[in-house]
Amino acid sequence: MEQTEGIVLRSFDVRETSKLAVFYTRDFGVLKGLAKGARKKQKYFGSSLELFSYDYISFYKSRNGEVHLIGKCEQKNFYAGIRENILKSTFAAYWMEIVQELIRDKDEKLFDFLLSSLAYLEKEPVLSPLLLPFFELNLLKLAGYGPVLNYCVSCKKESDTYKFSPILGGIICPDCYHKDYRSIDILPNTITLMNLLTKTQMDKLSRISATPKLLGQVKGVIHYYLFHSIGKRPKMLRFIDETIKEKIFAEVSSSTVP
Ligand SMILES: [Zn+2]
Numbered sequence: 696m697e698q699t700e701g702i703v704l705r706s707f708d709v710r711e712t713s714k715l716a717v718f719y720t721r722d723f724g725v726l727k728g729l730a731k732g733a734r735k736k737q738k739y740f741g742s743s744l745e746l747f748s749y750d751y752i753s754f755y756k757s758r759n760g761e762v763h764l765i766g767k768c769e770q771k772n773f774y775a776g777i778r779e780n781i782l783k784s785t786f787a788a789y790w791m792e793i794v795q796e797l798i799r800d801k802d803e804k805l806f807d808f809l810l811s812s813l814a815y816l817e818k819e820p821v822l823s824p825l826l827l828p829f830f831e832l833n834l835l836k837l838a839g840y841g842p843v844l845n846y847c848v849s850c851k852k853e854s855d856t857y858k859f860s861p862i863l864g865g866i867i868c869p870d871c872y873h874k875d876y877r878s879i880d881i882l883p884n885t886i887t888l889m890n891l892l893t894k895t896q897m898d899k900l901s902r903i904s905a906t907p908k909l910l911g912q913v914k915g916v917i918h919y920y921l922f923h924s925i926g927k928r929p930k931m932l933r934f935i936d937e938t939i940k941e942k943i944f945a946e947v948s949s950s951t952v953p
Pocket of ligand 1: 871
């Protein structure tokens with residue numbers, strides 16, 4: 696029997712009573728496990744197979760398949776503070792989706808980044824608008840897709856103007872524009888803010904401010920790069936846009952009540 700810590704990236708019902716869970720684990724990277732009878736044996740699994748639950752997992756390694764048999768899951772953190780807030784739970788679900796799309800292998804630094812991100816999301820009363828771009832950019836970096844933002848990624852020269860090339864993985868100078876016709880405009884302020892986001896800590900994010908225009912540009916560039924790296928637009932992003940719109944609408948509505 697093997698043991699490790701893991702975070703549930705995804706789980707779904709299989710057959711009559713079982714569940715299949717995909718974890719990101721500290722010692723094995725992405726791990727798929729079958730929890731036989733999980734929907735009946737509440738005392739063994741409880742809520743430990745819910746999305747983004749942080750667990751201590753005991754499992755039997757499969758000899759020939761990629762799905763292992765989970766013996767027991769002890770929940771270390773359910774993140775109730777995230778679950779009771781619709782916006783926070785949508786963010787966490789989105790994070791689990793993009794982690795699953797970008798990461799396979801074991802990486803303790805990434806595992807700790809996920810844990811500290813969930814802890815921050817749970818305790819922070821007011822979320823910075825830069826939280827999602829921060830997470831996306833640093834996840835890309837940890838996954839080995841960190842964009843080059845200090846000089847042209849192609850010829851290494853510095854320039855006053857650049858475009859952003861998702862294919863080459865960073866900014867490119869005018870001499871190199873022809874190397875990627877799908878590169879997009881990027882302004883110096885956007886490059887500066889993206890650089891800052893890769894160097895700061897999550898709990899210092901509230902000290903950084905950005906105009907709505909700059910925030911929009913940073914989000915646009917990061918998403919363009921993220922979609923290119925994953926090969927599609929993540930499903931949860933639509934829910935995030937809808938949740939934010941509804942939240943703003945609810946705040947506006949409640950503030951107009953005398
Ligand atoms: Zn160049």
